[in-house]
Amino acid sequence: MARISSAVFSSHIPAVGAAIDLGTTGNEYWSPVFKGFEYSKKWQADNTPDVIILVYNDHASAFDLRVVPTFGIGCSEEFESADEGWGPRPIPPVQGHPDLAWHIAQSVILDSFDMTICNDFKVDHGLTVPLSLMFGQPEAWPCRVIPFMVNVIQYPPPTGRRCFELGKALRKAVELFDEDLNVHIWGTGGMSHQLQYKRAGLINREWDLNFMNTLINDPEELTKITHPEYIRDAGSEGIELVMWLIARSALGSQVDEKHRFYHVPASNTALGHLILEKAGN
Amino acid sequence: MALEKPYQDIPGTIVFDADMSRKGYHLNQFFMSLMKAENRKRFLADEKAYVDEWPLTDLQKQGVLEKDYNLCIEQGGNIYFLAKLFYTHTQPFERAVSTMTGMTPEEYRAMMLSGGRPIEGNRSIKENQGDK
Numbered sequence: 445m446a447r448i449s450s451a452v453f454s455s456h457i458p459a460v461g462a463a464i465d466l467g468t469t470g471n472e473y474w475s476p477v478f479k480g481f482e483y484s485k486k487w488q489a490d491n492t493p494d495v496i497i498l499v500y501n502d503h504a505s506a507f508d509l510r511v512v513p514t515f516g517i518g519c520s521e522e523f524e525s526a527d528e529g530w531g532p533r534p535i536p537p538v539q540g541h542p543d544l545a546w547h548i549a550q551s552v553i554l555d556s557f558d559m560t561i562c563n564d565f566k567v568d569h570g571l572t573v574p575l576s577l578m579f580g581q582p583e584a585w586p587c588r589v590i591p592f593m594v595n596v597i598q599y600p601p602p603t604g605r606r607c608f609e610l611g612k613a614l615r616k617a618v619e620l621f622d623e624d625l626n627v628h629i630w631g632t633g634g635m636s637h638q639l640q641y642k643r644a645g646l647i648n649r650e651w652d653l654n655f656m657n658t659l660i661n662d663p664e665e666l667t668k669i670t671h672p673e674y675i676r677d678a679g680s681e682g683i684e685l686v687m688w689l690i691a692r693s694a695l696g697s698q699v700d701e702k703h704r705f706y707h708v709p710a711s712n713t714a715l716g717h718l719i720l721e722k723a724g725n
Numbered sequence: 726m727a728l729e730k731p732y733q734d735i736p737g738t739i740v741f742d743a744d745m746s747r748k749g750y751h752l753n754q755f756f757m758s759l760m761k762a763e764n765r766k767r768f769l770a771d772e773k774a775y776v777d778e779w780p781l782t783d784l785q786k787q788g789v790l791e792k793d794y795n796l797c798i799e800q801g802g803n804i805y806f807l808a809k810l811f812y813t814h815t816q817p818f819e820r821a822v823s824t825m826t827g828m829t830p831e832e833y834r835a836m837m838l839s840g841g842r843p844i845e846g847n848r849s850i851k852e853n854q855g856d857k
């Protein structure tokens with residue numbers, strides 16, 4: 445039986461990927477950010493799973509306005525790094541896990557979550573920057589990754605409640621998979637940030653810290669946050685934090701906190717990061 | 726009954742909702758075309774001619790040609806699509822974003838380094854009017 449044993453949460457900021465690719469992680473601006481991931485890289489090396497289900501959003505890289513799937517799951521063998529306008533990131537291709545991905549798709553659809561099955565697409569910074577933060581710059585990624593996309597660009601994204609329920613269905617689906625696999629689930633995006641219009645640059649530290657705290661201890665409480673509240677308090681782009689609720693509920697209620705990190709600024713954004721293990725793991 | 730838009734009370738923010746997406750469909754798909762190197766090259770060689778190939782409104786064209794990013798957003802542009810225009814002009818994202826705020830890039834960066842734009846005074850148009 446497969447099982448979800450840990451969850452990792454992290455912002456996914458393009459400039460952080462650029463710092464890694466350009467080798468500027470040690471400078472004055474970036475070193476505090478990468479210090480926050482030193483423990484994480486060690487933990488990750490000691491706890492490499494077989495598969496990561498990586499919840500993220502595409503940023504008009506693979507998908508444009510022609511088709512906007514609310515929830516999508518990547519079911520193919522391999523996913524290359526997208527060219528987001530400055531050339532593809534110099535990273536290895538991501539190896540998928542079609543058996544588990546198709547199994548999850550079928551299981552959650554029959555559980556009333558209408559996933560869009562996606563086969564031919566490239567993955568952007570939303571997926572690849574967290575991978576680089578946790579694994580560094582290997583020749584090949586040390587485990588398989590199932591891209592799990594959520595629309596958070598076209599308003600309205602799925603509600604926090606819907607994301608939380610989907611997380612439960614995901615957990616059930618993984619546990620119904622026959623093969624004995626250690627699976628991690630990652631929730632990415634956030635934290636507070638606004639990239640557009642006159643209020644751009646908004647950061648809400650107190651709100652973010654409270655969100656992280658509640659995510660650990662009482663995640664269902666966060667399903668009460670409405671979309672207008674996310675936008676008001678966490679910025680127009682901060683609403684992508686609904687993706688963290690999928691990963692958190694997929695892990696189950698009792699967890700051990702392994703690591704917590706928060707830093708402002710990373711480019712226009714507040715960077716938040718958590719590692720949680722299933723209790724008694 | 727129409728859906729309510731409570732987020733319209735949030736200062737300095739345009740939510741990319743259904744109405745904005747419909748308004749900006751061609752504008753955003755135009756931005757998307759700049760993902761291809763050959764299109765970037767053609768655009769940079771003659772911006773006006775390239776823009777005229779797209780069914781855009783005059784205001785949308787003006788926003789693009791004058792790099793008036795707030796105008797682009799007001800006319801239905803979405804930031805992640807608009808970003809393709811930043812990259813085409815090899816303009817760093819943070820710098821481009823700063824131009825939307827009425828601050829210089831240096832002022833904007835200083836604000837971010839000191840913790841970002843505070844939420845106080847930026848939560849609600851109604852609340853701000855009540856303060857006066």
Ligand SMILES: [Fe+2]
Pocket residue numbers: 456501503570633634684
């Ligand atoms: Fe994102």
